[in-house]
Amino acid sequence: MAKERKKEKRNFVYPQIPKTPTGITGLDEITQGGIPKGRPTLICGEAGCGKTLLSLEFITRGALEFNEPGVFMAFEEKSEELAMNVASLGFDLHKLQADKKIKIDYVHIDRSEIEETGEYDLDGLFIRLGYAIDSIGAKRVVLDTIENLFSGLSNQAILRAELRRLFHWLKEKGVTAIITGERGHGVSLTRQGLEEYVSDCVILLDHRVINQISTRRLRIVKYRGTVHGTNEYPFLIDEDGISVLPVTSLKLEKEVSSERIPSGIPALDNMLGGKGFFKGSSILVSGTAGTGKTSIAACLANESCNQKKRCLYFAFEESPNQIIRNMKSIDIHLQKHLDKGLLKFHASRPTLHGLEEHLVAMHKLIKKFDPDVVILDPITNLVTIGSVSEVKSMLIRLIDFLLEEQLTVMFTALSLNTVINEQTDEGVSSLVDTWLSVRDIEFNGERNRGMYIMKSRGMKHSNQVREFIITDKGIDLVDVYLGPEGILTGSAREAQKLQEQTEIALRDSAIELKNREIDRKRKVLEAKIAGLQSEFESAEEELNRIYVQEDLVKKIKESNRQKITGLRRGQEDTVKKKEKR
Amino acid sequence: METIATPYELRLYVAGKTTKSVTALANLKKYCEEHLKGQYVIEVIDLLVQPQLAEGDQIFAIPTLVRKVPEPIRKIIGDLSNEEKVLVGLNIRPFNID
Numbered sequence: 001m002a003k004e005r006k007k008e009k010r011n012f013v014y015p016q017i018p019k020t021p022t023g024i025t026g027l028d029e030i031t032q033g034g035i036p037k038g039r040p041t042l043i044c045g046e047a048g049c050g051k052t053l054l055s056l057e058f059i060t061r062g063a064l065e066f067n068e069p070g071v072f073m074a075f076e077e078k079s080e081e082l083a084m085n086v087a088s089l090g091f092d093l094h095k096l097q098a099d100k101k102i103k104i105d106y107v108h109i110d111r112s113e114i115e116e117t118g119e120y121d122l123d124g125l126f127i128r129l130g131y132a133i134d135s136i137g138a139k140r141v142v143l144d145t146i147e148n149l150f151s152g153l154s155n156q157a158i159l160r161a162e163l164r165r166l167f168h169w170l171k172e173k174g175v176t177a178i179i180t181g182e183r184g185h186g187v188s189l190t191r192q193g194l195e196e197y198v199s200d201c202v203i204l205l206d207h208r209v210i211n212q213i214s215t216r217r218l219r220i221v222k223y224r225g226t227v228h229g230t231n232e233y234p235f236l237i238d239e240d241g242i243s244v245l246p247v248t249s250l251k252l253e254k255e256v257s258s259e260r261i262p263s264g265i266p267a268l269d270n271m272l273g274g275k276g277f278f279k280g281s282s283i284l285v286s287g288t289a290g291t292g293k294t295s296i297a298a299c300l301a302n303e304s305c306n307q308k309k310r311c312l313y314f315a316f317e318e319s320p321n322q323i324i325r326n327m328k329s330i331d332i333h334l335q336k337h338l339d340k341g342l343l344k345f346h347a348s349r350p351t352l353h354g355l356e357e358h359l360v361a362m363h364k365l366i367k368k369f370d371p372d373v374v375i376l377d378p379i380t381n382l383v384t385i386g387s388v389s390e391v392k393s394m395l396i397r398l399i400d401f402l403l404e405e406q407l408t409v410m411f412t413a414l415s416l417n418t419v420i421n422e423q424t425d426e427g428v429s430s431l432v433d434t435w436l437s438v439r440d441i442e443f444n445g446e447r448n449r450g451m452y453i454m455k456s457r458g459m460k461h462s463n464q465v466r467e468f469i470i471t472d473k474g475i476d477l478v479d480v481y482l483g484p485e486g487i488l489t490g491s492a493r494e495a496q497k498l499q500e501q502t503e504i505a506l507r508d509s510a511i512e513l514k515n516r517e518i519d520r521k522r523k524v525l526e527a528k529i530a531g532l533q534s535e536f537e538s539a540e541e542e543l544n545r546i547y548v549q550e551d552l553v554k555k556i557k558e559s560n561r562q563k564i565t566g567l568r569r570g571q572e573d574t575v576k577k578k579e580k581r
Numbered sequence: 582m583e584t585i586a587t588p589y590e591l592r593l594y595v596a597g598k599t600t601k602s603v604t605a606l607a608n609l610k611k612y613c614e615e616h617l618k619g620q621y622v623i624e625v626i627d628l629l630v631q632p633q634l635a636e637g638d639q640i641f642a643i644p645t646l647v648r649k650v651p652e653p654i655r656k657i658i659g660d661l662s663n664e665e666k667v668l669v670g671l672n673i674r675p676f677n678i679d
Contacts, residue, residue: 105636107639107641108639109639109641113653113654113655113656114656114657114658115655115656115657115658115659115666115667115669115670116657116658116659116666117657117658117659117660117661117662117663117666117667117670118601118604118605118659118660118661118662118663119601119604119659119660119662120601120642120643120644120645120658120659120660121601121642121643122641122642122643123596123599123628123642123643124594124596124628124635124640124641124642124643124645125641125642127596127628127629127632127635127643128632128635128636128640128641130632131632131633131635149641153642153658
């Protein structure tokens with residue numbers, strides 16, 4: 001059989017084998033398009049792991065979404081019971097049957113009613129199935145659970161030969177078939193070794209209970225001729241049917257945005273280069289108990305709602321009403337956003353379901369609500385239901401998904417160990433883009449909160465410790481004081497502030513005194529200068545007076561000399577005449 | 582012991598004229614003639630002709646013999662080669678026991 005197919009493949013080189021979408025959320029992503037078209041697929045798992053639901057969803061979604069009618073051959077449950085089971089998912093099997101979209105054929109096998117004598121074959125089943133397929137033109141077939149034949153009939157040799165023939169026949173018919181089988185004991189996938197017959201695609205469902213918490217998982221054991229995800233994927237059964245979460249994306253190719261969103265605390269925005277967080281980044285707020293992590297988260301929620309953005313708040317610790325009431329005390333009113341539908345709370349106990357199912361549930365809620373900001377408060381509580389590594393792997397996938405969706409996410413985390421508070425319990429610190437740490441600073445007989453940015457990728461951010469104060473007006477950050485004994489917070493900071501004010505006042509008065517003294521000195525000097533000036537003037541006058549006197553003396557002397565000279569040259573007559581006259 | 586007042590209504594489901602079907606019909610006729618002479622009706626249904634009838638009687642194996650009357654319905658699958666099993670299955674007590 002295998003050889004045949006290989007030959008076939010060589011002849012027809014498909015880029016991918018043709019696939020039939022199942023319509024089940026997530027499963028088509030993992031299988032990259034669905035289950036192999038026109039071939040049987042085996043779904044195996046233990047009792048109660050969702051085989052029947054998965055196959056029934058395959059049929060109904062096929063009929064509703066892909067217009068491919070289907071036949072559901074039930075060996076376990078009656079048509080009525082099946083209809084009841086999926087009625088809660090909103091599938092109306094009665095109507096679908098009436099519309100000839102699907103056909104449910106219940107095959108009743110009861111050993112007590114049956115005797116076997118001699119040779120027989122399962123042509124009856126073939127004819128029934130063939131008739132059902134032809135009557136509605138079915139493209140999809142489910143046989144659930146064909147292994148029941150083994151409990152009803154004793155001739156194994158005939159059964160095995162007939163099953164082989166059945167699967168061949170289904171292929172010839174060209175229908176895409178799902179065969180379900182109970183998980184076998186030991187290594188075999190199914191009790192009756194159905195995997196031997198169905199070799200194209202085998203999907204294993206699993207329902208595990210670890211630490212009293214159940215988790216459903218799905219794994220593609222094999223899928224010939226195509227690439228597929230090989231991991232175990234968690235899945236959830238809820239009111240919308242099955243959702244599988246292809247959580248581990250293989251690529252790191254997400255888009256980035258340089259748009260900023262404010263944190264709702266202006267001082268914090270200032271610390272983050274003045275603008276706040278990047279849109280689509282992940283923010284971790286860690287701190288010890290009672291340091292105000294939830295308040296920071298509520299601030300972000302409030303701010304983004306004020307900007308008409310949608311915010312989804314996952315609360316794992318407090319109920320929505322509790323958060324709303326508590327935040328009112330610091331002037332953050334969330335109720336109005338809730339009423340407007342911008343804010344949505346989803347409160348659940350971590351122990352409600354397994355980690356993976358939490359992830360699926362979050363995934364679904366996020367897809368449904370389409371928020372811009374997601375808050376998880378706190379992630380620490382998830383540790384109660386999983387180991388650190390499990391929580392980490394879950395958070396990685398969650399962050400991955402959120403970043404792909406360009407959502408901003410804020411986690412709060414309680415650090416239990418105050419000594420090594422560089423480390424969060426969940427070990428997500430390396431994954432996040434921005435990490436705010438809120439720490440208790442114990443000093444001077446009081447506890448105060450200090451906040452610092454441990455890291456913030458791609459932006460200039462403050463390296464300072466700020467004191468983080470929660471008042472009735474909201475949250476504020478204040479510069480902490482660096483005193484001789486280290487950083488000062490709370491009342492010590494206030495005291496320091498007062499002291500500084502006193503110092504300033506003292507200095508001011510000292511300066512005033514000095515100024516006055518200078519004034520006085522100037523006045524004294526000015527007076528001195530005036531005295532000297534007048535002294536100088538009188539001296540000058542004195543000098544001037546002497547100078548005039550000398551001049552006068554000189555003039556008189558000159559005239560006297562001239563007179564004397566005249567007398568000596570015989571001009572005595574004249575002189576005499578003159579004298580006579 | 583002559584309480585077999587109810588006639589037997591037997592229905593044999595076959596799919597075409599296969600060896601098994603032919604053998605089964607031959608065997609059935611033989612047993613009935615032996616043990617239920619005059620008290621039985623055999624209806625042969627070929628599912629290749631009337632596939633819609635397979636669902637009603639919950640037929641999955643071929644050939645299947647269904648005892649419609651008397652109640653409860655009993656089914657015997659196979660070519661009916663083991664006489665004893667067929668008689669037990671149909672709840673027919675052989676005459677020669679008396």
